[in-house]
Amino acid sequence: MKPDNRIRVMEIIARMNVGGPATQVAGLCERLDSDEFDHRLYAGYVDGGEGDHLNLRDTLIPVHRIPGLGRSVRPADYRALRRLVAAMREFRPHIVHTRTGKAGALGRLAVRLSGVDAARIHVFHTPLPRGRPSRLRRSLRVRPQRFVTARFVAAGCDRLVTGGFNVRDDLLSAGVGRLEQYVVIPPGVQLGPIPDRMAARRSLGIPADVPVVAYVGRLSRVKRPDRFVEVAREVLERMPDCRFLICGGGELREEVERAIRPVWDSFRLLGWRRDVETVYAAADVLLLTSDNEGTPLALVEAGMAGVPVVSTRMGSVDEVVRDRRTGLLADPDVAELTDHTVRLLKDPSLARRMGEAARRWTTRAFGVDRLVTDTEALYRSLCGVPR
Incomplete structure (x- = not known):
C-alpha cells in the first residue's frame, strides 16, 4: 500500500495523440516514483484521423477521461470544466x-472554481513564431486567440515549462509570462530496439541499395509536408533512385497523396506506425521541413537511432541538432534543404560520422530518466511554496 503523504499531481492534457506531448506524459506516468508521487492523468479523446499514442505504443497507463477535453473548442467545453472541477475536489491535488x-485554460479556471490550494505548472510544447517581427505582422501571422490563451494561462501559473531556451525566449518576447516563472526541461525519449537495416528495408518494401529519406510526424500545415515533397522532387532530379518514407497522418494526407502522384513509386506512405524504429533503421537521412517547431522529438529519436538529420532552423531545433556535427540546418528554403540532403546521401562516410555523433549526443542529453529526474525536482520545489 502506497503512503498517504505523497505529493498528489493532477496532469491534464487535451488528448493523447501521437506527438511530443503524449510521449512526455507517457514517460512520466510510467517512471515517476510512485512512493513519492500520486500522479494521475486526465485527458480527452483523440479526434478521428489522428494516431492515438496509447494504442500505438500499447501503453497501459490509467487515464481519467474528460469528455469534451479534446482538440477543438466547443460550446460544450463547460461540461469538461465541470468534470475537472469535480475531479479536483475529489483528488485534492x-x-x-x-x-x-x-487544457491549460480550463485547468486554470478549474483550480479557481474548485477552491483547491494547488500549484500550477503549464508546459508550452508549441512555440510562437521565431524572430521579433512588429506587433502588427505577428498578429497577422498567428491567430490572436492563441496569444490571448497563452497569456491567460501563463498569468495563473507558478511555473511555465519549455523544452528549450529558444522557445522560452520567443514566448517572453511575445509578452507571455515572466522570466522567473520559466523552467527549461528538455524532452526525454526512450526509443525501442533498432532493427537491422536490411530487415527494416525488406519489411517496408524498399530495395537494399537505394538512398532513403524519411519524414516522421503529423501531416499538418505547420509541418509543411508540401515542402518535403518539393525537396523530394528536387532530390529525385539528382538521384532518381532515391526513396522517401512518410510516417504519420493528419489533415493533409490526401493533399500529399495528390502531390506525389507523378512520382508515386518513389514514395511509401506508411501512416502511423507502432514500430517507428523500423522507419529510422531504414533511413539514411531524416528530413524536417517545418515552419515552426518546439523541441522536435523526431529529431531526438533519429539521433538515438544514429540517423543524421536535415532540418529547418526553427524553435529549439538547434538545441537538438548540432549543426554540421549531428546534422545540417537550413532556412525554410527548398534549394538549401535539397543541397543538404543530397550532400549527406552522396557522402555516406559523412552521414555515418554525423549519425554516430547524434547517437552519443541525444542519448546523453535527452534520455527519459533525465526528464523524470528534472520533473520530480520541479514538483518538490513547488510543495509548500506560498501562492
Whole structure:
C-alpha cells in the first residue's frame, strides 16, 4: 500500500495523440516514483484521423477521461470544466500540471472554481513564431486567440515549462509570462530496439541499395509536408533512385497523396506506425521541413537511432541538432534543404560520422530518466511554496 503523504499531481492534457506531448506524459506516468508521487492523468479523446499514442505504443497507463477535453473548442467545453472541477475536489491535488492551450485554460479556471490550494505548472510544447517581427505582422501571422490563451494561462501559473531556451525566449518576447516563472526541461525519449537495416528495408518494401529519406510526424500545415515533397522532387532530379518514407497522418494526407502522384513509386506512405524504429533503421537521412517547431522529438529519436538529420532552423531545433556535427540546418528554403540532403546521401562516410555523433549526443542529453529526474525536482520545489 502506497503512503498517504505523497505529493498528489493532477496532469491534464487535451488528448493523447501521437506527438511530443503524449510521449512526455507517457514517460512520466510510467517512471515517476510512485512512493513519492500520486500522479494521475486526465485527458480527452483523440479526434478521428489522428494516431492515438496509447494504442500505438500499447501503453497501459490509467487515464481519467474528460469528455469534451479534446482538440477543438466547443460550446460544450463547460461540461469538461465541470468534470475537472469535480475531479479536483475529489483528488485534492498539490500540483495541477497542464499541457496544450485548451487544457491549460480550463485547468486554470478549474483550480479557481474548485477552491483547491494547488500549484500550477503549464508546459508550452508549441512555440510562437521565431524572430521579433512588429506587433502588427505577428498578429497577422498567428491567430490572436492563441496569444490571448497563452497569456491567460501563463498569468495563473507558478511555473511555465519549455523544452528549450529558444522557445522560452520567443514566448517572453511575445509578452507571455515572466522570466522567473520559466523552467527549461528538455524532452526525454526512450526509443525501442533498432532493427537491422536490411530487415527494416525488406519489411517496408524498399530495395537494399537505394538512398532513403524519411519524414516522421503529423501531416499538418505547420509541418509543411508540401515542402518535403518539393525537396523530394528536387532530390529525385539528382538521384532518381532515391526513396522517401512518410510516417504519420493528419489533415493533409490526401493533399500529399495528390502531390506525389507523378512520382508515386518513389514514395511509401506508411501512416502511423507502432514500430517507428523500423522507419529510422531504414533511413539514411531524416528530413524536417517545418515552419515552426518546439523541441522536435523526431529529431531526438533519429539521433538515438544514429540517423543524421536535415532540418529547418526553427524553435529549439538547434538545441537538438548540432549543426554540421549531428546534422545540417537550413532556412525554410527548398534549394538549401535539397543541397543538404543530397550532400549527406552522396557522402555516406559523412552521414555515418554525423549519425554516430547524434547517437552519443541525444542519448546523453535527452534520455527519459533525465526528464523524470528534472520533473520530480520541479514538483518538490513547488510543495509548500506560498501562492
